[in-house]
Amino acid sequence: xxxxxxxxxxxxxxxxxxxxxxxxxxxxxxxxGSRGTTVFFLHPKTTETAAFGYLxxxxxxxxxx
Numbered sequence: 269x270x271x272x273x274x275x276x277x278x279x280x281x282x283x284x285x286x287x288x289x290x291x292x293x294x295x296x297x298x299x300x301g302s303r304g305t306t307v308f309f310l311h312p313k314t315t316e317t318a319a320f321g322y323l324x325x326x327x328x329x330x331x332x333x
Contacts, residue, residue: 271309271323279306279328286310286326298328305329 276282279298287293292311301307310324 273325273327
């Protein structure tokens with residue numbers, strides 16, 4: 269598995285929440301994805317307690333940041 273995608277209704281709200289709660293976000297801000305989506309990615313070791321993990325994509329359909 270390359271990564272896991274999580275669909276959200278409000279990408280900026282998700283970005284702000286995860287950033288404020290210490291998640292390691294790869295992108296500086298939500299950005300244009302494929303097929304009309306807006307996306308950002310979380311590092312596989314996104315929290316200090318994660319020994320390993322998967323690359324996580326957070327995606328909102330139909331909106332570009």
